[in-house]
Every structure is written in structure tokens, then in C-alpha cells.
Amino acid sequence: MKMANPNYSKPLPAISELNRPYWDGLKNHRLRLQQCAACATIWSPPAPLCPRCWSREIVWTDLSGRGRVNSWVIFHQSYFRGFEGELPYNVAEVELDEGPRLLTNLVGVDHAAIRAGMRVEIVFDEVTEAITLAKFRPIAE
Amino acid sequence: MAASPMLNMKDRTAIAGAGSSVYGRRLMRSPIDLAADALAAALDDAGLGRAELDGLVVSFGTPIGADGDTIAQVLGLKLRAFNQTWAHGRFTASCIQWAALMVAAGMASAVACMASVSFSGLRKPAMGGAGDAEGAREAGGSHGQDPAYGMTSPGAGAALVARRYFERYGATARDLAAIPVAFRKHAALNPGAMMREPMSIDDHQRSRFICEPLRLLDYCLINDGAACVIVTSAERARDLKKPPVYIGGMQPLPAGREEFIWAYPGFGVLQQAVADYDAGLQPVYKMAEVAPKDLDALFSYDAFSILPWIALERFGFCKPGEAAGFTAGGRIELGGALPMNTNGGLLSEGHIMAWNHQVEIVRQLRGECGARQIKDAALIQWANCYGDSLIYHR
Missing domain, CATH: 3.40.47.10 (Thiolase/Chalcone synthase)
Structure with a gap:
């Protein structure tokens, strides 16, 4: 992976007690989400209890890092100075094989080639010393 | 499963008055000022005086519009019942529903429901980007931010x-x-x-x-302005200036x-x-x-x-x-x-x-x-x- 950029100027995620294990996982190149030990549901975003059965028996479970593009948009308007140099840039919603969806950026693909249902896998992007983002790239079926 | 209603709200309440400020880009008028125009127009439309207004429900206050408590203070209102939602557009009907329920419950008799906004003039809130509070919500913004x-x-x-x-x-x-x-x-x-x-x-x-x-x-327009409707009982609305809605x-x-x-x-x-x-x-x-x-x-x-x-x-x-x-x-x-x-x-x-x-x-x-x-x-x-x-x- 590339070296973390000390001049990284894009917004960084707000770390909370609820989501810290998620970001710690990405930093260690592991995509983890919460799973209910009682009913096996896996979900996002992080919650204090299982949104399905309200059990507090929760484990952070490793996921495959693979999924499919569910929807996507292309930003042509500048909202963040840090993204200005990359306009137009994509934001995609990836449905993980385990079910939950994540918002992300697709890398290594022309915008015109993005398709719903496109198979993708995670790329760990170490944007700062502390933060690694989960991005996705196309893979073969 | 829907509960069976304890109170039949069909035709129990009505809109007795409606009013608005001018709508425009960069009006450079405060949201309270715009709210005053809309509220005064709605009261006049209903044929109600300021003293007869005893309720207020506001959607969309800080940081984009005027808050209900400020409106009450600055405009010299004397309210029995007041409530407000946060700064989202989705609460328009809910505000009118709260007002209707308050009127039906006898908690207020004439309730102004309104929003004033300053999207382009004095306030210019961040709708996206670095200063946008939605993007800082724990567990993500409600529009997917x-x-x-x-x-x-x-x-x-x-x-x-x-x-x-x-x-x-x-x-x-x-x-x-x-x-x-x-x-x-x-x-x-x-x-x-x-x-x-x-x-x-x-x-x-x-x-x-x-x-x-x-x-x-x-995309919709980015502008300033205010609009207001007055909710009363259906019975009262029939005695006011305009036909009830x-x-x-x-x-x-x-x-x-x-x-x-x-x-x-x-x-x-x-x-x-x-x-x-x-x-x-x-x-x-x-x-x-x-x-x-x-x-x-x-x-x-x-x-x-x-x-x-x-x-x-x-x-x-x-x-x-x-x-x-x-x-x-x-x-x-x-x-x-x-x-x-x-x-x-x-x-x-x-x-x-x-x-x-x-x-x-x-x-x-x-x-x-x-x-x-x-x-x-x-x-x-x-x-x-x-x-x-x-x-x-x-």
C-alpha cells in the first residue's frame, strides 16, 4: 500500500465509542462489522445492541470484503476542498456478500463502466496514520 | 397493527388562514422578519388578532430559519402551546398534525404552523460540505451523508x-x-x-x-422566505373570515x-x-x-x-x-x-x-x-x- 499522506485534506470519519472497532479493523486491513451472537444478524452502522433482537451479545466479525455495486453517484459539484482536484468523483453503495451496505469510493474503474450488480472487493486505503478507508475495486465474477 | 382510534380526527379541525412572505434569492432579511410577514398575513387571512393566537409549531429553525421561542419573544406572542422540529423539510405535515391534535385535545385553540428559511441571504447554511451538521451525525447523515x-x-x-x-x-x-x-x-x-x-x-x-x-x-431553488397556516377547530373556522379548509x-x-x-x-x-x-x-x-x-x-x-x-x-x-x-x-x-x-x-x-x-x-x-x-x-x-x-x- 502507498504511504499515508501527511497533507491529506479530505474529511476524516468521526470516531465514536460505537464505531471505533470498525475503524481499528480497517487499520489492520480487516473489514469487520457487528454480529449478534444470539440471532446471527450482521449489520451496519454500529449499534449498542442487535437492531433485530436487542441482544447485547455482540461480536465484531470478519467479513469477506466482497460484494456488488447497488447504486452510485458522480459528484460534479465541489463541496469539500479536499475533493476538488478529483472532480468528478464517484461515491458508490456496495452491498456486501454478508448483506449490509457501505458507502464507499470505487477505484480502478472508469465512471462510464460502473454498473449495478458489478462485483467488487475491498481495497484498504491508508489515508492517514490513524485512518484507513474501505474502498472497492471491480473483480471478475 | 394500527390501534383503533380513540378520537375521530376527520374534519374536526381546519386551516383558517394561510399567508406567506415574499420568496426570493438573497433577500438579506432576517428569518424572524420573514416569519413576521408570513404570520401576520396568515392571521389577517383568518381574521384573527395576534392575541387570539395561542399555539405555534415551527419546523426548520436554527441554523437556517427562525426558532419558535424567538418568534414568540420577538413578535410579542403569548402562547399556551409551542413545539418545534429540527431543521429538516420532512416535518411539514407532522407540524400541522400536531397542531390539529393539540386543538382537538383542547391544548390550544388557534395554532400557527410555519417555517421561515434563509438559505441564500443572511444565513447561507452549509447544505453539504465541511460545515454541514448532517454529515457529522453519529451513525451517518439521514440523506446518506x-x-x-x-x-x-x-x-x-x-x-x-x-x-x-x-x-x-x-x-x-x-x-x-x-x-x-x-x-x-x-x-x-x-x-x-x-x-x-x-x-x-x-x-x-x-x-x-x-x-x-x-x-x-x-434541484430545487435556494432562497429565502416564510409561509404559515393557522389551524383551529372546524367549528371555529366556520365563524372566521374565509371558508374553512x-x-x-x-x-x-x-x-x-x-x-x-x-x-x-x-x-x-x-x-x-x-x-x-x-x-x-x-x-x-x-x-x-x-x-x-x-x-x-x-x-x-x-x-x-x-x-x-x-x-x-x-x-x-x-x-x-x-x-x-x-x-x-x-x-x-x-x-x-x-x-x-x-x-x-x-x-x-x-x-x-x-x-x-x-x-x-x-x-x-x-x-x-x-x-x-x-x-x-x-x-x-x-x-x-x-x-x-x-x-x-x-
Whole structure:
């Protein structure tokens, strides 16, 4: 992976007690989400209890890092100075094989080639010393 | 399962007055000042004095509009009952529903429901980008904001829905042009509308992308202004200056993992399941004891052009995936079978959080709309992509 950029100027995620294990996982190149030990549901975003059965028996479970593009948009308007140099840039919603969806950026693909249902896998992007983002790239079926 | 009602709200309350400030870009007037214009106009329209107003429900205060407690202090109101939502557009009908319930419960007798906004003048809030509070919400913004990946602004959430819609149902961005084009035609007949120049489908297709697949002309206006309606009991409204506009049916605002702000359950964005959605007969029609076919017009939140499509499908005017066909060929235009947003909507009249739509509904039902008047308008619905609704009749 590339070296973390000390001049990284894009917004960084707000770390909370609820989501810290998620970001710690990405930093260690592991995509983890919460799973209910009682009913096996896996979900996002992080919650204090299982949104399905309200059990507090929760484990952070490793996921495959693979999924499919569910929807996507292309930003042509500048909202963040840090993204200005990359306009137009994509934001995609990836449905993980385990079910939950994540918002992300697709890398290594022309915008015109993005398709719903496109198979993708995670790329760990170490944007700062502390933060690694989960991005996705196309893979073969 | 719906509880059986303890109180029949059908026709128990009414809109007794409606009023608005001027709507415009960079008015450089404070939101409290604009709120004063709208409130005074609504009270005058009802024939009520300031001292007779004892309730206030405000949507959209800080950081974009005037807060209810400030309005009460600065305008010298003496209120028994006051409440306010946070700064989201989705609470327009809910505010009117709270007011109706307060009146029915005897907690207030005349309740002003309103919003004032300063999107372009003195306040200029961050709608997306670095200063946007939505993007800083724990567990993500309610329009899908996720700033670390550049996902920001309400319009991007609507663009995510639009792309998913096009992919799932095969409709196109060109089909979507029917919405802004229809509402611009209506705005051309409304002297109070901000954007009145003709717009063609090709104009829409030539406008620049903001968040693709949505273009500039899929986005509502960014402006300043205020609008207000006064809720009283139906009995009291009959004794006031103008004919009452009865609230015949109400349907509340849902929330949960199946509710993305701009898509009905089963649509399949954010954490929604992918499932067939069947509107069935929505509860608002049962309360009002009317059928969708009886409506003279439909009003809906149109901050982005995809939203009226979602509302039409959510309420069962057409099946999921059929909105493009439904809105083609002038059906939703004045003279069509189901005119929508005859004021020009947020897309062309102005963005007053759809409080301007409530004012327009009242004026249509009283026959006050001049060149854009729907002949003999008697029954009009507010039906939202969020799932909330009101049925008004004269």
C-alpha cells in the first residue's frame, strides 16, 4: 500500500465509542462489522445492541470484503476542498456478500463502466496514520 | 397493527388562514422578519388578532430559519402551546398534525404552523460540505451523508435513489424531466413564483450535472422566505373570515431501518431490504373516507425531481416502477387528470420546506389561484415520499 499522506485534506470519519472497532479493523486491513451472537444478524452502522433482537451479545466479525455495486453517484459539484482536484468523483453503495451496505469510493474503474450488480472487493486505503478507508475495486465474477 | 382510534380526527379541525412572505434569492432579511410577514398575513387571512393566537409549531429553525421561542419573544406572542422540529423539510405535515391534535385535545385553540428559511441571504447554511451538521451525525447523515468518502448534501441522497430507480425499473433521466418541466409550467402562471421562464425537456437535459444522475434542473431553488397556516377547530373556522379548509385525513411520518428518507420500504438503498412494495389503501384515505380517484390535485415534496415519483408509488397512484409513464403526457399538469404542485413547487416557486405548498392548497380550495386555478377544486392531498400525508377539502 502507498504511504499515508501527511497533507491529506479530505474529511476524516468521526470516531465514536460505537464505531471505533470498525475503524481499528480497517487499520489492520480487516473489514469487520457487528454480529449478534444470539440471532446471527450482521449489520451496519454500529449499534449498542442487535437492531433485530436487542441482544447485547455482540461480536465484531470478519467479513469477506466482497460484494456488488447497488447504486452510485458522480459528484460534479465541489463541496469539500479536499475533493476538488478529483472532480468528478464517484461515491458508490456496495452491498456486501454478508448483506449490509457501505458507502464507499470505487477505484480502478472508469465512471462510464460502473454498473449495478458489478462485483467488487475491498481495497484498504491508508489515508492517514490513524485512518484507513474501505474502498472497492471491480473483480471478475 | 394500527390501534383503533380513540378520537375521530376527520374534519374536526381546519386551516383558517394561510399567508406567506415574499420568496426570493438573497433577500438579506432576517428569518424572524420573514416569519413576521408570513404570520401576520396568515392571521389577517383568518381574521384573527395576534392575541387570539395561542399555539405555534415551527419546523426548520436554527441554523437556517427562525426558532419558535424567538418568534414568540420577538413578535410579542403569548402562547399556551409551542413545539418545534429540527431543521429538516420532512416535518411539514407532522407540524400541522400536531397542531390539529393539540386543538382537538383542547391544548390550544388557534395554532400557527410555519417555517421561515434563509438559505441564500443572511444565513447561507452549509447544505453539504465541511460545515454541514448532517454529515457529522453519529451513525451517518439521514440523506446518506458519509463525508470521508465525499458523500454529502441532501441532493446526493436523492441521486443515489434516482440511480437505483433507473437501474431497477429502466426509467431514464430524460423521463424524469417531466417533473421539473410540469412544475415550471405551473410557476409561469404564478406571479409569486421565482422561476417563471419556460423550460423544455431539452433545457433540462442540457443543464449541468450536480450529483449525477441529477442535474441542476432536478434541484430545487435556494432562497429565502416564510409561509404559515393557522389551524383551529372546524367549528371555529366556520365563524372566521374565509371558508374553512377542512383537514379530513392525516397520516403520520414513519421511521426505522426500512425507511430511507427518500424511498419507500423495500426500495433497497442504505439498509433497506429489497422487496416488492405494495401501497395497498393508505390509511389517510380511510380516515378521510375518500378514494385517490376523487382528488382534484396532489401536492408533494419536490426538493429533487425524483421525489414526486417516489411519492406517487408510495401512495399507490401507480405501481413501483410505473411513475415515469404516469407522469408523462401532461397527467400531472394543470388540465391533466391529477395536477401536482400547481404553485410551481420547490423546483420553481421557491423552497419554503413545502409550507408554500400548504398555502397553495388552501388557496386552490378557496378558488383564489387566478390563472392557475383548478376548476371547482374541492379535494386535495398532500402526499410525501416520506410517507406522511394530509387530505384537505373545502
